[in-house]
Amino acid sequence: MGFRVIIVGGSVTGLSLANMLEKHGIDYVLLEAYREIAPQVGASIGMAPNGLRVLDQLGCYERLQEMAGNYYLKAEMRDLEGRVLYRSDGNGQADLIEKATGYPVIFLDRQMLLQVLYDMIQHKDRILTGKRVARLEMSDGELARVHTNDGSVYEGDIVVGADGVHSATRAEMWRLADELAPGTFTANEEADVNANAKCIFGISTRPTGFPSTKQQFISSKGVSYMTSPGPDSRLYWFLFVSMPTASGKAIPKWTKKDEELLAEQHLHDKITDQVSFGDLYKARRRTALVSLEEHVFLRWHFKRAITIGDSAHKVHPITVVGGNGAIESAALLCNALVRRLPENGSSTISEPEIEEAFTEVQDYQQHRAQSIVKEGKQMQAWLNQTFPLAGLAMRLASPFLNDGFFTERIIKVYSSAPTLERLALPVRPPATLPQTQVSRSDLSLVCKLFSAAILLGAVGYAVAWERIPLCRLW
Numbered sequence: 001m002g003f004r005v006i007i008v009g010g011s012v013t014g015l016s017l018a019n020m021l022e023k024h025g026i027d028y029v030l031l032e033a034y035r036e037i038a039p040q041v042g043a044s045i046g047m048a049p050n051g052l053r054v055l056d057q058l059g060c061y062e063r064l065q066e067m068a069g070n071y072y073l074k075a076e077m078r079d080l081e082g083r084v085l086y087r088s089d090g091n092g093q094a095d096l097i098e099k100a101t102g103y104p105v106i107f108l109d110r111q112m113l114l115q116v117l118y119d120m121i122q123h124k125d126r127i128l129t130g131k132r133v134a135r136l137e138m139s140d141g142e143l144a145r146v147h148t149n150d151g152s153v154y155e156g157d158i159v160v161g162a163d164g165v166h167s168a169t170r171a172e173m174w175r176l177a178d179e180l181a182p183g184t185f186t187a188n189e190e191a192d193v194n195a196n197a198k199c200i201f202g203i204s205t206r207p208t209g210f211p212s213t214k215q216q217f218i219s220s221k222g223v224s225y226m227t228s229p230g231p232d233s234r235l236y237w238f239l240f241v242s243m244p245t246a247s248g249k250a251i252p253k254w255t256k257k258d259e260e261l262l263a264e265q266h267l268h269d270k271i272t273d274q275v276s277f278g279d280l281y282k283a284r285r286r287t288a289l290v291s292l293e294e295h296v297f298l299r300w301h302f303k304r305a306i307t308i309g310d311s312a313h314k315v316h317p318i319t320v321v322g323g324n325g326a327i328e329s330a331a332l333l334c335n336a337l338v339r340r341l342p343e344n345g346s347s348t349i350s351e352p353e354i355e356e357a358f359t360e361v362q363d364y365q366q367h368r369a370q371s372i373v374k375e376g377k378q379m380q381a382w383l384n385q386t387f388p389l390a391g392l393a394m395r396l397a398s399p400f401l402n403d404g405f406f407t408e409r410i411i412k413v414y415s416s417a418p419t420l421e422r423l424a425l426p427v428r429p430p431a432t433l434p435q436t437q438v439s440r441s442d443l444s445l446v447c448k449l450f451s452a453a454i455l456l457g458a459v460g461y462a463v464a465w466e467r468i469p470l471c472r473l474w
Contacts (some may be wrong), residue, residue, distance in 0.1 A: 002027050003341055003348050006146050006156035008133050009163035010037050012045070012110070012323045013309030015117035017160060017330040019058045022122055023423060024338050027269065029154055031131035031146065038114035040286060043201060044228070044236035045110040049103035050417030051324030054331050056103070057423040060116050067116075068106035070233035073215045077398060080220040082270035085398040088214075096407045101414050105226045105320065105363070107236055109203065113323070116306060121472030133163070136172035138180075140351075144304040146267035157348055159305040160333065162326075165193065165293050167311035173302045186298050191248035195291040197240050197380055198252070199317070202280070202287035206235040209274040216271055218384065219394055226318060227280070237280055238317060239266060240292070242384045251291045259289035292316055294376065296369045301358035304351070308333060308361070313369035316376030318383070321413075325369060328417050332361045335421045364418070372413075395427055 005021055007014045010032030021028045047055070047064065055061050065071075072095050074088035088233040098104040121127060131152065136159060137145040146154045161169025186192075206229060206379050207211065218225035227237040241262065246252060267278035281287075293314050300312040309326030316322075336357035340349045349357075419425060 004156040005243055006154050006159045008161050008169045013162035013326040015332055016327045019120050020115060020330060020334040028126060030127045032129045033132035035129050036113050037118050040111045040390045043110040044203060045113055045323050046105060046107050046108055046320035048105045048320055048324045049072045049101040049414040051327040052103040052313055053419055054327050056426050060120060063116055067112050067231060068108045071104050071106040073213055075215045077219060080269050082273040086401050093407050100411045105465040107230050108325040138176055138303045161307035161311045162309050165310045165314040167307055169305060170307050170311055173305050177302050184302060193293050193295040194245055194247045195251045195293045196245040197292045198243050200263060200289045200290050202237055203285045204235045204280050204283040206233045207275050207279040207283050214226060218271060219383045223429045242386055251293060254289040295375050296373055300362045306358045315372050316380060318379050319372055319376040321372050329365050331418050331420050332364055336360045338422055388445060
């Protein structure tokens, strides 16, 4: 019997890994809890070069590119009155990023990506739906066993939890570790998962008067928006609302009524000078309200089980990295396995080698995920102006910004991402210096302005909490 992987979860992480394993001749079975593999839940997804590069190796990129339509979008930042704080120059960030990395940033329905990944699967009989994990068994020297709630049992060399932030695989790893190796995991780490914002996300029909080639970012005290035009008159949007930080089981879960009440409070918010949030919400196709959970878990694996994607590192959607980071982790795991298996995947590997492979994945990806979580918190804090004088700081700095300032740092993140080592990288346009890239002198000026803005914020914070007597500021 050859090496076999049990994948728990059939979303972006699980389906990406299944495609990777097929390309390398490694056996697997995928267990999805729901009855559908690609349901329409109203979610969009931003695909960036770090994810698209791997999907290109799998043969998915050109179809996704075609589905996304025109992705050369300019950006505008406004306040809730519709006044422009910042306007994109040149051809927009997607153009700069594509020139530098060979791949743009594109937006499309999450369902579209899942359907493409599922369509690429050659062995669809290995994709099983309605299989919710009930229990995991692991004993020294034996294969792992996964029990599902319909009474089925699946046996494999490793179990990969790709089942989201509320991972059943992770819960079972913790349970087994408490029994077999107490102290392996930090006690009650679930309580460290926190959320300080809630979000209504949705897909609407683009309202009349809303530009088809511009992303909108709206910044105000406690409330922000991100919108992006999509294919076939779609408009993808997020309403971010600050809330008191909640952790673990205290993180709120919301109903449809909660969503409608929150939306009602913001119907008159301006997204552009002609379009309000009410216009977007009235034209909605699909929506949902969620708390935005963020956390990078301290340990991702135990014995023959590992978690990847949101099960291991849950990041803020404002970073446009979540799904791409999951694809990165799947690629890292695939690489680690392939290096230890014969090319036909017919053999097995020892438990110490499995532990070594899992450690390799976490060591590479954990720091990247922690940096992205931190970045997401900072971006949300700026847009929601959650510290004193943030609004003033935004107004001071925004006239001096341009696309190069925003893209220079993130291009380094995209360029350093892993790929599938045994698959050829398709030839895409080589990296070039973007013609509209911000000059070093401009970048220095902007950095100084942001430093001044942060200093203003710190002073305001100190004043607000009476850490500095006001008279000492004069």
